[in-house]
Amino acid sequence: MTQIPLPELALVALIGASSSGKSTFASRHFGPYEVLSSDQFRALVSGSEHTLDANEAAFSSLYHVAARRLERGLLTVVDATSVRAEDRRRLVELARAHDVLPVAIVLDLPRSVLDARHEARGDRPFSEAVIGRQQTDLRRGLRGLGREGFRHVWTLRSVDDVDAAQITRVP
Numbered sequence: 001m002t003q004i005p006l007p008e009l010a011l012v013a014l015i016g017a018s019s020s021g022k023s024t025f026a027s028r029h030f031g032p033y034e035v036l037s038s039d040q041f042r043a044l045v046s047g048s049e050h051t052l053d054a055n056e057a058a059f060s061s062l063y064h065v066a067a068r069r070l071e072r073g074l075l076t077v078v079d080a081t082s083v084r085a086e087d088r089r090r091l092v093e094l095a096r097a098h099d100v101l102p103v104a105i106v107l108d109l110p111r112s113v114l115d116a117r118h119e120a121r122g123d124r125p126f127s128e129a130v131i132g133r134q135q136t137d138l139r140r141g142l143r144g145l146g147r148e149g150f151r152h153v154w155t156l157r158s159v160d161d162v163d164a165a166q167i168t169r170v171p
């Protein structure tokens with residue numbers, strides 16, 4: 001079982017391909033206001049979670065709200081795929097700017113699980129090929145997360161691993 005001792009002063013990046021279970025994990029382990037989801041921000045700024053050209057507005061809004069929370073010392077969880085280094089760099093910078101620890105919780109599930117979930121959902125208007133690319137990007141970057149600035153990295157590699165993970169808050 002993976003025990004995740006999470007510092008209270010942290011910016012937590014949930015990292016994983018679509019359908020890896022980030023939003024499910026977030027709602028299970030964190031309070032609703034602690035979680036900033038890119039889908040939610042896309043919907044807030046554009047009216048739909050799927051608006052393709054709303055990424056910039058969505059993420060700039062998400063970073064802004066994250067910054068306001070971190071100023072208050074509030075633990076903040078970013079629920080976005082963050083599979084590319086350039087997406088993660090912004091989160092590390094944000095954490096450093098507010099003197100909180102950037103930490104990563106990675107959901108790196110087998111492709112077969114991702115594909116089966118994607119197939120069953122029907123609320124993600126893109127093909128399985130997109131998920132394959134996300135997984136490739138993620139795995140390429142995994143070993144470098146510490147070097148990118150993440151101070152703690154927890155990687156969950158199976159459905160059981162994700163189910164059994166326990167988070168404790170440490171001062």
Ligand code: CTP
Nearest residue numbers: 016017018019020021022023024025117121124
């Ligand atoms: N799911 C599941 N069992 C789990 C976790 C998730 O069956 N232990 C299902 C969810 O019900 C959902 C799908 O898998 O239908 C994807 O889970 P979600 O948490 O939404 O994944 P995300 O990583 O948030 O996907 P996205 O990036 O597309 O938002």
Ligand code: MG
Nearest residue numbers: 022023039079
């Ligand atoms: Mg999600």
